[in-house]
Amino acid sequence: MHSFGYRANALLTLAVTILAFMCGIASFSDNFNTPIPTTEVQVLNINWFQKKPDGDDEVSLTLNISADLQSLFTWNTKQVFVFLAAEYETPKNALNQISLWDGIIPTKEHAKFLIHTTNKYRFVDQGSNLRGKAFNLTLHWHVMPKTGKMSANKLVMTGYRLPETYR
Amino acid sequence: MGWIGEQIDSIKSIQYRQLVTQAISLGMIVTSALIIWKALMCVTGSESPVVVVLSGSMEPGFKRGDILFLHMSKDPIRAGEIVVFNVDGREIPIVHRVIKVHERKDTGEVNVLTKGDNNFGDDRLLYAQGQLWLQRHHIMGRAVGFLPYVGWVTIIMTEKPIIKYILIGALGLLVITSKD
Known part of the structure; x- marks a missing residue:
């Protein structure tokens, strides 16, 4: 009844239970954090804008992205994945989301940044609908915890428009 | 003949009930594991x-070695989500982010393009020949x-099957030999 095996088993079970409980609490404690991130994005230049040989529109942008995401970080945050997506509607598609830039923020110290960049992923439409198209730029962030539940949110910036002609 | 028969009878009479009890308890462990797995499948909607x-x-x-919990809801798939998908002609599902x-x-x-955070390019090279987008039916769930770390147990067990057999053998022995 009180053999070595039983005691080892009991100890292991208790240790795993406590560990699981602590992981649960750590994940739950993220609920008490109410982040207030801020961001600002400027489209500095349309580098080029054309119709590809297969008929789809493609545009290249230069962007200024500044954001302060420091309030997202808690003690249970491993990293924050942040990306900027162009979002728009076309006659065929109810929603188009195209990631233009993304980055991984490993620590709170890196969470306030200003980046000057061209779009990292190709901004290609499904079809030829981009001339004069109004679009939103949305900054999304996905918080990856050290353990537990992942969370995500976004800030939508409206009022961007592509030129009427190819260039 | 009579002597051997007596011996067998005595062994049978002692161990029969105990053997049944052990078989049942072993069966209970296996079936409860199966029940938990199937219940999780129902709750999360992911296979x-x-x-x-x-x-x-x-x-x-x-x-490598982290465990992900998947959920497959009716919600539409959006950029930034981490999805697990199967590509035709590939055995192992892939966990990547929608861009x-x-x-x-x-x-x-939906047409979806994915990319691994640590990869340089998008996943079109991983998809089937000529496939440009993932559709809904490719996606098994979102993370x-x-x-962390817990998945190492399964990685070790699949890569070194001997350890798996030793572990299963030891557990089986423990169940059979334990007398309450």
């Missing part, structure tokens, strides 16, 4: 509610939560 990360393509977010979404107005059908 494999828990997956182990096998590659480093999502580092530093997910490392582009095109959703049809009339049918609601909603995660637990």
Whole structure:
């Protein structure tokens, strides 16, 4: 009844239970954090804008992205994945989301940044609908915890428009 | 003959009930594991509610050996979500992030492009020949939560089957020999 095996088993079970409980609490404690991130994005230049040989529109942008995401970080945050997506509607598609830039923020110290960049992923439409198209730029962030539940949110910036002609 | 028969009878009379009890308890362990797994399948709506990360393509977010909990809801798939998908002609499902979404107005059908956070380019090279987009039916679930390191147990067991057999043997022996 009180053999070595039983005691080892009991100890292991208790240790795993406590560990699981602590992981649960750590994940739950993220609920008490109410982040207030801020961001600002400027489209500095349309580098080029054309119709590809297969008929789809493609545009290249230069962007200024500044954001302060420091309030997202808690003690249970491993990293924050942040990306900027162009979002728009076309006659065929109810929603188009195209990631233009993304980055991984490993620590709170890196969470306030200003980046000057061209779009990292190709901004290609499904079809030829981009001339004069109004679009939103949305900054999304996905918080990856050290353990537990992942969370995500976004800030939508409206009022961007592509030129009427190819260039 | 009579002597041997007596011996067998005595062994039978002692061990029969105990043997049945042990068989039942072993069966209970196996079936309860199965019940938990199937219940998770029902709750999460995903055919494999828990997956182990096998590659480093999502580092530093997910490392090899981390466990992901999947959920497959009716919600539409959006950019930034981490999805687990199967590509035709590939055995092992892949865990990557959605970077582009095109959703049809009339049918609601989605075209999705994925990329691993730690990979340089997008996943078109991983897809089947000539495939440009993932559709809804390729996607098994989206990752909603995660637990570090625990998946190493399964990685070790699949890569070194001897350890698996030793472990199963030891557990089986423990169940059979334990007298309450």
